[in-house]
Amino acid sequence: MSRRGDRLQKKGARGSRRAAAERAERPVSKAASGGSGRKPPSRLGVWLKRGALWGAGLAVMGLVVLGIAVAMAARTIPSYSTLKANQPGQTIVVRARDGREIVELGPSFGEWLDYDQIPDNMKNAMVAVEDKRFNSHFGVDPIRLTGALVEGITGSRARLGGTSTITQQLARNLFLNNNRTFDRKAREAVLAMAIEWKFSKEEILELYLNKVYFGGGAYGIDSASRKFFSHPATDLSVGEAAIIAGLVKAPSRYSPTADVQAAVDRAKVVLRLMREQGYITPDQAMVDVSEVQLKEQAGQNSVRYFTDWVLPQLDIILPETFEPIEVWTTLDIGMQRAATAAIEANTPDGAQGALVSLDRDGAILALVGGTDYVASNFNRATTAMRQPGSSWKLFVYLAALEAGYTPEDMVVDTPVTIDGWSPRNSNGKNIGETDVRTAFAFSINTVAAQLGNEVGFGTVASMAKRFGITSQISTFPSMVLGSSEVRLIEMTRAFAAISAKGIGVEPYGIAKVTTVGGDVLYQHQAARDRALVPDYVVAGMTDLMQAAVQTGTGRAAQIGRPVAGKTGTTSSNKDGWFIGFSSGVTTGVWMGRDDAKAVPGLQGGRAPAQAFAAFMRYAVKDRPVEEFETTVELPEWQLEPDEEAMFGEPEDYYFIDEQGNLVEPGRREPAPSLFGVEGERPRDAPPAASQDFLEQATGGALPQGQRDPRRQQAPPPPPPPQAQPDE
Template identity: 85%
Template sequence: MAPPRAPKSAAPPPSAFRRWMKCLMVWGGGLALLGLVFLGFAVAFAAQSLPSYAALKATQPGQTILIRARDGRELVEIGPSFGEWLNYKDIPESMTNAMVAVEDKRFHSHLGVDPFRLTGALVEGLTGSRARVGGTSTITQQLARNLFLNNNRSLDRKAREAVLAMALEWKFSKEQILELYLNKVYFGGGAYGIDSASRKFFSHPATDLTVGEAAIIAGLVKAPSRYSPTSDTQAAVDRAKVVLRLMREQGYITPDQAMVDVSAVQLKEQAGQNSVRYFTDWVLPQLDIILPETYEPIEVWTTLDVGMQRAATAAIESNTPGGAQGALVSLDRDGAILALVGGTDYVASNFNRATTAMRQPGSAWKLFVYLAALEAGYTPEDKVVDTPVTIDGWSPRNSNGRNVGETDLRTAFAYSINTVAAQLGNEVGFGTVASMARRFGVTSEVETYPSMVLGSSEVRVIEMTQAFAAIAAKGTAIEPYGITKVTGASGEVLYRHASRRNAALVPDYVVAGATDLLQAAVQTGTGRAAQIGRPVAGKTGTTSSNKDGWFIGFSSGVTTGVWMGRDDAKPVPGLQGGRAPAQAFAAFMRYAVKDRPVEEFDVTLELPEWQLEPDEEAMFGDPEDYYYIDEQGNLVEPDRRDPSQSPFGVEGEGAPPAASEDFLEEATGGEIPRAPPRRPPSQPAMKPPEY
């Protein structure tokens, strides 16, 4: 009999790890399936909610702003620029291939989201690696973002972008998606779509794009400003070479085609709207203040005169010394900006020297010194002395190193004598001069050190022009403005400039005196180069070592300020306010006022009564010879200070009153008590009662 078999041992129970792994796989699979179902519903719902293809074609991102001159002519269009819409069959194959190669090489196989890119992004996020070259967004995701979302990088936005991308793939074909993308993607410089970009950069429609040009355009999407061929040609060429290499690696072009010389591509010459952009750059930020928030297309009607702007540009370009910059601002009598030039070349430098740059005005600042002196009682004929002077340790010198001695105020201003300006500023007070500048529209910081009278405080060209324009407006405050009205898409007026009644800044006689001085500076003084064959009033300004040159003046209701100098404030040989700036002023003003009537300046000083009272004491000799009135109102002869020695006898006897009783009654408005009649000498006077 066989021995009994041993019973089989029971299978070992599964380990806890295996149980957990099994649970995770089951639950993970279940959650993944649930997530896919949820994602499917989300994509289906989004696809049903998407606008039609025709509606998506009609949408345009961004706001278009059309800026017009004062006569309605178009100056510049800011914002999105759209070319012709190209159907997919009309888009050059090299363009679609270039875009797919550089932006989304698996475009034709994925469902809106590239799992390989997504996995790479997750690995990068976990490891911190920066090995990936491409971005995570597919062409479809980029289209979804451009059409429906913003550019923030939140996880929520990325999730919505992915859902919308898959919804686009669900609803539209690959060809439709590429057509939408290539007609709407932003390529920089305001150009949306390949046709707009082709016309902007190559001056021809996108249907004529070559392989090299297509590579340049495709390379822009990653960073439109960095790779723009108009701002950095070499960066654009280098990026295009990367696109050509990717096209070759993915089989879109042959090695020979990939060797195309991208640097030989003919770019459109950017002839600058040039100087007009200085004006539009100054105007556009004001829209945020004067308009309610709106995204509709708008038209901005401005004060700029196209002819004057061209004349101003030519005057600055032809007169500014080599290596220097120039700026010009011209105002109408109500403050409307007729022309504004912020530099010699906007394309080379868009820094606006007319409205932003802070420079020392030199002797042009003396306008405020003499305004304060005129308000204090000086007249253009008053005598002053040009002599060496020291004020608080500061000793100003004249530009020619000489002093002429006694002269009049008009001559001192016309020839810009520094020592006289210093004495006047010291007399009226440097704070008074600073206050006068503030009164006339200078908002920049003004120092009150003695040297401020010679223009040591930095100001803007537009500020100084505004101040001189107030003199041209007979002492009325002027506020520069550039926008007359703004209209919406349907023609409704969203904003209209309202004229304000501004108060007089100084009395009429001060304005007349200042105009007299300014006219003399052009007729016989340092500003003779600014003469234009009709009355002109103005002032030159030159800073130390010829770092800045100014001329600001007015004629026939037009006020123009010109500045020249280097951005680094280095000396400019031969630069003086009475030369190049004055010549540029004259060249511009001859055009600016050619159709305006000749206006003579009113320099007649109708002084107030307090200045017209005769100073009779000054007409006589030594003060010791003067008659005077004592405290009792008695007339006292010279050298008879003792009333007892009065020629009229005993004190109070025979002395005539200082003023008649009739005059005193009229002046005081009351009756003057009459003195009792005098008794004959034979009768004793009545003794007054004692109290």
């Protein structure tokens, strides 16, 4: 082939390749390509893919960080033998005001039970109610964790549950506190996984069952079994195990010594869960836990109402400490016994009674929250909200006295209607005109309603707040008769302020807290004196309350020395109150039923007043008799203004009556007319003007008969010079 032919052949080949390349670059239709073409990935898909890769990377990094944290935590966790030897809890000795020991509270530990010694029913009951996936999770239950996250975000309990696993609870009990914060929960989760890493499931459950708190100072199942059933935990039955397992959630609420029915109901839940999870048969789940024999509680008395109220305050007034401490309280042992006896002896059958007694500085001398602490530890002295009835009139009359009323002022007991509300007196009668003292002493409702309406119901509510009432107060007209619910300790505090001459009183029960070695950790500091009302209001109010005891509805509260107080009875005899004071001791008594049903014959002037008197005779027997200051000295702004008062006494002045007649100094009745009835001047009547003035005014001496008799013995003065007429 010639060279020309070779060049043409090469050129043709190059053209063919160029054409093929151009065809490759041109888009090919789906039909032409046989449907095998693909769309390029969308931007969203690219970002999703990148997000998934980044998420996976971050998850891997998070797992690495978590693994490092768990490993480091596992290295810091003490050995099993060390954890077994360390016992939780703090011993607290509570002392009365004279130093005598009232009660010792603190941890109670039974025998340590190895895993194989713990009855299977006990282990299964605890796992069933507290952590059903205990044997399969790694310390943190993902399902429970999801529930906790949902609860934290929504603020409501998720259906999946939000409670910690047994391992998390053990970590919290051993190393953390009970604060519900994210930081604490995160540390709890890390520690739980570290515990799972370091110990076996059997060791974890053994630690938990020997250390968990079951209430009443009992730590561990053996201590709880001995406390509640009087035998070691190795002998626990199915029903007893269910009761103990049910306590962990809320030891105080489900304790069989506090509320047997609550403990039984909780145990039934445990038995149902054990049956559902296959730990017991349906027949075993039918056990009657109400038939379980509980240990008789000895040594429990009303002083526990006081300790239950005062000991939680340690969390507020003390720094965090785990060393043994001694709490020196204000409680008087003798008065506490007298208060308990007074409530037990006078409370009507089927009803409850409560008593609070305060010293003049607010120190609680006695506190009884019910008739039987073992039967019910509900504190009716500090927690129960009840209507105070007419004892609330304290604030109505305080407002009226501050507005200018006095005990002697006249008021009218007459039917009245205020905004459609028509109060009536307890006897259904009206006595007409009476004074403020009588209206208060005999608790006349219509007068209280009129006074409250006059000063303003908001003013009455404000007065109650001023005297320490923290409960919600309505301002409807009926509030003057005590329709707003309050606590007994609040009302007693208010009356104590009157006993303290108008100075605010703050109840307290802890005088000081010390270590066993005597170091003072806390010392009560008296609050700065704060006058709530003026002295004249205190004197007037004391006058009214003394009259209520001397002659009114509170006569049963008399104790042979001055007493001031007020009764209170609510509609249908649901509540009875008496609150009063004598010799610096203020005591409040309430009686009624917990279900607010009527108590036949219950009135504030009967059983409550009688209990008050029985207690107060003992409470003040060693105190001097104190008379009350009831003299009401009104401030100047309540008196009629008298601009001439600064110039001397009334006897220093002459007065002229409306007819122009002279009134002699020292007398307020008009003197006889200078000219008499018939125009003749009485001989002994003094002249309205002096002799000198008259002689000077007339230009000469008066006739002898018209001279002042008191001046006739003196020589007449020389005549004044005569004025010369103008010329």
